[in-house]
Amino acid sequence: MIGVENLSVAIHGTPILRGVSLQIAPGEVFGLVGESGSGKSMTALALMGLLPEGAEAGGEILIDGRDLMRNSEPDWCRVRGNDIGMIFQEPMTALNPVRTIGDQVAETLTIHGAAEPRAALEIARDRLDRVGLSHIGMDAYPHELSGGQRQRVCIAAAIALHPRLLIADEPTTALDVTTQAQILDLLSALVEEEGMGLLLITHDLGVVAGMADRIAVMRQGEIVETGPTAQVMAERNHPYTRALLAASSHVPERAAAQRPDPLLQVEDVRREYPGRREGFRRGPPIVAVDGVSFTLHEGESLGLVGESGCGKSTLTRAILGLDPVQGGDIRLFGRSIVPQMPREMRAGIQVVFQDPYGSFNPRWKVDRIVAEPFHLLDAPPRGSERHDRVAEALTAVHLSPDDMAKYPHEFSGGQRQRIAIARALITRPRIILLDEAVSALDVSVRARILDLLAELQDGFGLSYLFVSHDLTVVRAITDRVMVMQDGRFVETGETEAVFNDPQHEYTRALLAAAPRLDLAS
């Protein structure tokens, strides 16, 4: 039995966790749910004795009556990887790029003196087989593996010594839905086989609903509600739990009015990348987008779903006129989109990306960020007109015109996404391309941004091309949807029809893999 009693953490005097208590039994999956900044990850780091510098912790962390809070650093080193293992959100960067995977799994054993190097490698092989990597060599390097495979390596390293507790901090957030489902299945199976406890930390209620025995909902460093999963999901005693559940299945109200004028026409588009170098020649080109056609009408919201590598980003880049197409034609207002197209054409189609912070120059103030697309116009507004236009765009996304004088770091993630939307609106485009635009946001922030997008669509008559791997969001905001696999559309149709009665097996597989709230039992 692993217990946390009245855990509190403060960093430089600022309280981060307040009186957190939880119990995890062997063989139990305990879900810790909350939005970013709620203290989920800090709880995990406290359990690992890996709190950041300047943190002061109080309370007790008990393993079989032993209080880990009294541990010295060498004691903690014996606990980590041995009694408690941990895996993290970003499998792409969680492994050392210059060491083989076998070596990194075996290290857990050698560092604790559990096996001689040779024996450790044999055990590592066995653990890698167990997590489903029997076809991958021990001498493979992380860059040769996919994200899902790397997460499996991390799991193998974390369970190599059969820990009592495995902490999984957003283990599948960075992965595609089908990969996510496989990793969650693996974790469930391991919990059963090993009889270990699993602390599953996630912002995604769907993930814990299908998997956790008990859950705790965290908010502002406190657990506001805890209990058996089915009970919490059914009773929703705390208002925050209710708000969280409502936000995660939020569907914005949208007007259905559409005019059948085609704005963007994509006809039989083909995108290729040069093939692998083979000596002095190149192999056959790699086809990323293969004969794709669709039309985006005025006032319409069109979804494009698919997993990483399916070609949706490549298609997106071609639609924005960033890369040339190798076949077919993309027409905006009847004119072909090519990288050499005139600037004012670009003003008609704007884009919002997943990570607004990465697309802002941190040294620019908001007014300069928002006004930047003006350079696409032949006669950009100046002086007070420019100021008014920026103020108008900020007001449209429910920010204050006073925010113009601030820098991006002064805003929260949701506010930054609003700035990105304001920037996209500034040239008064007809089409906005939303590339995973809400994927990095918490559920409640996401719900508000979706509402905003619906409102702007009604107000400005915008058309959206909504690119996402998140099926719930696509279902909530789009009229029609296109499912992409290996560079082709395998299914297209009215969103509700496709979701309710998928025709293609890939669509069915995607829907089956997606975490669902109603699975709590």
Place this chain on the structure above:
Amino acid sequence: MLRYLATRALSLGLSLVVASVVIFALIEVIPGDPASYMLGLNATDETLAALRTELGLDGSKFDRYLAWVGGMLTGDFGVSYTYRVPVAELVLDRLWVSLPLAIYALTLSTLIAFPVGILAAANRGGVLDVAIMGGTQLGIAVPNFWFAMLLVLLFAVTLQWFSAGGFAGWDDPLLAIKSLTLPAVALALPQASILARVMRSALIETLEQDYIRTARAKGLSRRQAVLRHALKNALIPVLTIIGLQFSFLLAGAIIIENVFFLPGLGRLIFQGITQRDLVVVESVTMLLVFAVILVTFLVDVAYALVDPRLRRR
């Protein structure tokens, strides 16, 4: 790996060809005729012409370029106008001073910089870090010839542990190393300061990576995480600097060689320039270019050894 090496080797070869053309062209456009310089103002036209023929200064430029390159490929670097001995011989003598000096200084600088840089990174923001950063700042700021003179004053004049200058020759290796010690220390100080700072910042960046957190979650102590996971990843920028420093040390030690009266390559090329001994200048420059390009190639090979992602290219 083989393809990576092949492309690096190809780029090495091409760089050499381009460098040889540039050096040859530069020497050609420098004003002044070596023959008239050597014979003085009173030389007759006949003697000048005779000397030109002897020096191989007549004939078309293209022929002379080919002859120069062909000669170098067979180890014939021409004959020095002023010394009247084969350049190869001159260079070889000097190389026995400059190469050991460069290796000596680089070894010292690496031996100092690695532990110092690692210590600073591991104690980031602490007293030790601040002290090390201050010290290295000083090491970069102090001119090495002035530091060299201080070394001479202290260790040669006052303590009399080392001689103040000159080179003892390799007949007695211990004595040779001893006479190279003070110059090597003077050269190593600024290099070590730069390298330690690069090591520190590369390591700090690596320590913030996710895989360090993974390593700590497996039960590695901070120290083990630094040594087993961070160090190798931090090596790429450090190797780049080491490569640049070696090239610099081989040719850039002119001032230090002068302070310590060392018969090195730097002094040879300096004399060659002042005396219009173009054959020497041309050949030594080419040799240095070759050394720099070769070191760059070796650094590229070292990258591939450190980083598996480069091997598959």
